[in-house]
Amino acid sequence: MNASFCSALGKDFSAYLSYKRALGRKFDTEERALRLFDRFLIDERVSDAAVVQPALIEAFLASRPLMGMAMFGLGVDPELNYRKPQKLSEVSNETGRFQPTNYL
Secondary structure, three states: OOOOOOOOOHHHOOOOHHHHHHOOOOHHHHHHHHHHHHHHHHHHOOOOOHHHHHHHHHHHHHOOHHHHHEEEEEEOOOOOOOOOOEEEEOOOOOOOOEEEEEEO
């Protein structure tokens, strides 16, 4: 894949993939996962890497339940009840926390 990443973490994603590939790894699956996350960051209007906190990553994984398990080698349990996907709106100025809304 040659298209560049466009989010606030785009340069970091590209550098990470270049590093892994320099070590002889293909990293095609990981690139697809990073492209999905890149698109999610753009959709969420994340313009600063410092905003990427665990709650944002959890919302991304919750929006893609099978990816959260399978893409990171955790296996998929058919009995597992997934959380309802959520979308994070802009950071609240009062609390400094994300305000969840429905995603999908």
